[in-house]
Amino acid sequence: MAVSLPSRNATARPRTAAAPISALTLTWLAFAASALSACGGSAGGETVQITKTRLAEAPSHVARTGLTMLERAYGPERVASARASAQGNRPGLPPSQNGQNPLLYDVPEGWEDLPRAQFRDINLRLIRDNSAEMVLTFLASDGGGLVPNIDRWRSQVGMEPMTTADVQALTTRKVFGDDATYVELFGPYQGMRGPRIDDGGIFGAIFSRGGGTLFVKMTGSREVLEAEREHFHEFLSSLDINQQARQSSQGSNAAAGGGVSPLVWTAPSGWVEDTTPRQFREATFRKGEIEMYISAVRGTALDNITRWAGQIGQPPLDAAALAALERVEMMGRSGYIYEAEGSMRGMGAATATPGQGLLAALVEGSGQIVTVKLTGKAADVRAAREDFMALVTSIQARQAGR
Amino acid sequence: MAKKPTTALGKLFAALGSFWLAIGLLVNLFLLTWLGTLEQVDKGIHAVQTEYFESWRVLAKAGPIKVLLPGGYITMGLLVVNLLIGGLVRIRKTKSTVGIIIAHVGIALMMGGGLVEHMYSIYGRVILYEGEESAQFEEYAGYEVAIWNADSLGGVEEFLIPAEDFQDLEGTKSRTFQRAELPFDLILKRYMNNAELREAVGVGVPTSPVVEGHFLVGKPDEKEEEKNLAGIYATVVAEGGTKVIDSLLYGVARHPWVFEAGGKKWAVALRHTVHSMPFSLKLEKFIKDDHPGITMARAFSSDVVRTDPDGSEHPLRIEMNEPLRKDGYIIYQASYGPQEGMPGRPYSVLAVSKNPSDRIPWLSVAVIAIGLTWTFLAKLLGFLGKQKRSALKAAKASSGTSEEKSAA
Numbered sequence: 001m002a003v004s005l006p007s008r009n010a011t012a013r014p015r016t017a018a019a020p021i022s023a024l025t026l027t028w029l030a031f032a033a034s035a036l037s038a039c040g041g042s043a044g045g046e047t048v049q050i051t052k053t054r055l056a057e058a059p060s061h062v063a064r065t066g067l068t069m070l071e072r073a074y075g076p077e078r079v080a081s082a083r084a085s086a087q088g089n090r091p092g093l094p095p096s097q098n099g100q101n102p103l104l105y106d107v108p109e110g111w112e113d114l115p116r117a118q119f120r121d122i123n124l125r126l127i128r129d130n131s132a133e134m135v136l137t138f139l140a141s142d143g144g145g146l147v148p149n150i151d152r153w154r155s156q157v158g159m160e161p162m163t164t165a166d167v168q169a170l171t172t173r174k175v176f177g178d179d180a181t182y183v184e185l186f187g188p189y190q191g192m193r194g195p196r197i198d199d200g201g202i203f204g205a206i207f208s209r210g211g212g213t214l215f216v217k218m219t220g221s222r223e224v225l226e227a228e229r230e231h232f233h234e235f236l237s238s239l240d241i242n243q244q245a246r247q248s249s250q251g252s253n254a255a256a257g258g259g260v261s262p263l264v265w266t267a268p269s270g271w272v273e274d275t276t277p278r279q280f281r282e283a284t285f286r287k288g289e290i291e292m293y294i295s296a297v298r299g300t301a302l303d304n305i306t307r308w309a310g311q312i313g314q315p316p317l318d319a320a321a322l323a324a325l326e327r328v329e330m331m332g333r334s335g336y337i338y339e340a341e342g343s344m345r346g347m348g349a350a351t352a353t354p355g356q357g358l359l360a361a362l363v364e365g366s367g368q369i370v371t372v373k374l375t376g377k378a379a380d381v382r383a384a385r386e387d388f389m390a391l392v393t394s395i396q397a398r399q400a401g402r
Numbered sequence: 403m404a405k406k407p408t409t410a411l412g413k414l415f416a417a418l419g420s421f422w423l424a425i426g427l428l429v430n431l432f433l434l435t436w437l438g439t440l441e442q443v444d445k446g447i448h449a450v451q452t453e454y455f456e457s458w459r460v461l462a463k464a465g466p467i468k469v470l471l472p473g474g475y476i477t478m479g480l481l482v483v484n485l486l487i488g489g490l491v492r493i494r495k496t497k498s499t500v501g502i503i504i505a506h507v508g509i510a511l512m513m514g515g516g517l518v519e520h521m522y523s524i525y526g527r528v529i530l531y532e533g534e535e536s537a538q539f540e541e542y543a544g545y546e547v548a549i550w551n552a553d554s555l556g557g558v559e560e561f562l563i564p565a566e567d568f569q570d571l572e573g574t575k576s577r578t579f580q581r582a583e584l585p586f587d588l589i590l591k592r593y594m595n596n597a598e599l600r601e602a603v604g605v606g607v608p609t610s611p612v613v614e615g616h617f618l619v620g621k622p623d624e625k626e627e628e629k630n631l632a633g634i635y636a637t638v639v640a641e642g643g644t645k646v647i648d649s650l651l652y653g654v655a656r657h658p659w660v661f662e663a664g665g666k667k668w669a670v671a672l673r674h675t676v677h678s679m680p681f682s683l684k685l686e687k688f689i690k691d692d693h694p695g696i697t698m699a700r701a702f703s704s705d706v707v708r709t710d711p712d713g714s715e716h717p718l719r720i721e722m723n724e725p726l727r728k729d730g731y732i733i734y735q736a737s738y739g740p741q742e743g744m745p746g747r748p749y750s751v752l753a754v755s756k757n758p759s760d761r762i763p764w765l766s767v768a769v770i771a772i773g774l775t776w777t778f779l780a781k782l783l784g785f786l787g788k789q790k791r792s793a794l795k796a797a798k799a800s801s802g803t804s805e806e807k808s809a810a
Contacts, residue, residue: 045576045577046577047577047580047587048567048577048578048579048580050562050563050579052562052564053559053560053561054559054560054562054678055557055559055560056550056557056558056559056560057536057537057538057557058558059550059552059558059658059669060560060673061656061669061671062656062657063658064660065660065667067657068614068615068616069599069613069614069615069649069652070599072652072655072657072658073652073654073655073656074654074656075656075657078656145601145615147612147615148615208601
């Protein structure tokens with residue numbers, strides 16, 4: 001910066017007076033020139049020779065083939081790990097562990113809310129026409145991709161896969177305040193099950209968040225779909241996060257800690273409920289020296305029953321032994337009954353207690369299990385079997401609908 | 403006595419060196435700094451620095467209105483010219499202005515150093531696990547597209563496309579890159595300075611073309627430039643145009659895009675620009691000194707071995723305030739990992755800077771100090787001399803009056 005002082009002599013005065021005009025003009029000339037020069041620029045499309053090279057001591061990245069783009073970006077191990085940990089947790093949505101539906105929704109008028117089933121996290125059926133369904137499915141992954149899934153739906157109504165123009169023409173509807181791809185497809189509908197509907201169709205929405213994907217579709221005859229369009233839209237708009245499920249999943253044992261259990265059951269008569277909060281227990285009942293409790297945790301049937309077998313001094317189970325176990329209808333699914341007698345070693349106990357019995361029921365789904373376990377003297381356990389089975393068959397998931 | 407310029411060239415010369423131009427430019431510099439600082443809250447330092455100072459003009463935001471101002475290039479460029487003409491050429495060359503001229507030389511040196519740093523400096527980092535050795539570092543923010551033969555083992559020749567060759571390729575604008583050694587053309591398009599890689603599932607209508615079930619979504623730039631993850635669409639055209647492969651290149655890449663062309667496997671990656679150093683560094687040991695009783699670092703340093711091109715090895719320690727200086731490179735101890743409480747092997751993060759004008763600020767400040775000291779001393783001595791002369795004159799006058807009175 002020039003800090004030369006203006007001359008104090010008389011001859012300098014005209015110079016400094018004239019200078020601002022020139023200086024200002026000069027600045028703006030430069031400014032205008034730069035503005036004009038910035039107006040140019042390449043329109044692209046040209047061919048450029050690569051001139052820069054470098055001899056590297058080793059490749060900066062390890063080349064691997066057969067990877068998806070996500071795997072290339074983050075590494076296949078990390079992607080696999082993220083997907084594995086997302087199973088049952090449905091990224092972006094509250095976990096559905098403990099049997100509680102992670103979503104709230106309004107059942108449209110004229111529709112009935114059926115129990116959840118595999119790949120049917122919300123399962124609605126039209127009362128006046130049982131061939132019409134509204135189903136919501138969560139997947140902790142991409143489920144194969146947007147276009148392949150829409151193409152799959154299109155194939156179910158006899159349509160060809162989408163062209164690029166079709167993809168560009170896709171529309172959206174708001175779900176959870178965000179855009180979900182929305183389609184209405186008509187044609188002879190043939191789903192995974194059920195009869196063919198000659199003049200049928202699919203209304204569907206696909207929504208993704210945090211790596212998990214939610215598919216909602218309404219299927220039925222064209223007449224039904226047209227008539228129920230508004231109900232379907234209302235259903236989509238009504239979808240909301242079940243904050244209670246979120247809280248119950250965030251706490252390790254909300255029910256035992258005094259929160260609302262995701263399960264409901266009928267307490268066995270003659271038993272006293274022990275309301276002391278216990279981790280991993282939804283409810284505990286006692287009668288004399290025997291104990292029966294309900295638990296809802298993550299895990300698999302084989303792992304848990306094998307653990308129980310170890311506690312009672314029995315050999316571990318393999319898949320064949322698991323398949324051979326007695327079955328029971330539990331929460332609308334087929335559960336396992338495991339019964340054994342022997343020396344019981346409780347968690348952390350140094351010695352085993354002989355003459356003990358263990359009767360347990362377990363139902364699994366989506367990486368979660370609900371168990372009922374009865375333990376005590378072998379004779380007492382055998383005598384309490386009827387109460388046990390009554391409790392097992394009474395357990396239901398708490399309804400999440402509003 | 404300065405003469406009034408009469409010719410157009412003379413008037414231009416006078417205008418360029420005028421005091422009023424200096425005032426105007428300094429006012430503009432003040433406005434750029436002030437408004438830029440205010441806008442930095444929303445945009446981040448890098449974006450504002452680029453928009454306000456590394457630019458020819460700027461549409462500065464002054465509250466609800468926008469003001470078109472000359473950018474840093476014009477302002478500082480004219481300031482240098484003004485300084486050279488007004489402060490060095492046109493200034494009166496007298497004994498009293500020697501200090502000012504020296505100070506102006508120092509300021510010009512500082513601004514020249516700034517220009518050199520702006521044009522030629524490189525900043526980056528090298529991450530070393532214990533036992534690892536590297537002779538290269540990567541920039542914090544700048545990107546490049548690198549192509550190499552994926553079949554190569556060990557040393558490999560990389561073909562590099564610098565960011566300035568593709569960062570203008572927004573939207574459908576494309577550019578084809580060729581090299582005689584490469585049996586394919588690489589077409590780049592749809593560059594995004596900050597992007598997110600998404601799987602094309604249930605996300606509404608993809609805003610960009612879907613390639614192998616994935617697409618890139620542009621996002622607003624992050625306030626911290628190094629947090630931006632660039633992305634670009636790439637197409638390889640090989641075998642006379644009969645083989646066309648599309649892919650996406652994303653700033654986060656554990657593995658490159660690999661494809662076959664000309665009977666070989668090739669790898670392409672969008673990565674932070676990598677630079678070689680004329681020596682290698684091997685991390686022998688990372689040392690972290692914690693505060694008593696907690697795992698928070700009080701100090702941390704790296705014991706490294708520097709291997710020069712002649713093969714000589716030099717064990718040394720790089721500490722937080724004691725960087726390694728070698729061949730124009732300065733290597734600082736910047737960070738480490740894993741952070742407190744996290745599992746994993748310890749590693750050291752060394753910041754690397756290559757700034758040819760690294761020492762210029764010191765030198766220019768010293769020159770300015772000499773100039774100002776000279777000026778102040780000259781003023782002081784002049785003042786003292788004047789005082790002395792005045793005192794002598796007064797004394798002389800006083801003694802003369804006394805003599806007259808005595809004589810009377």
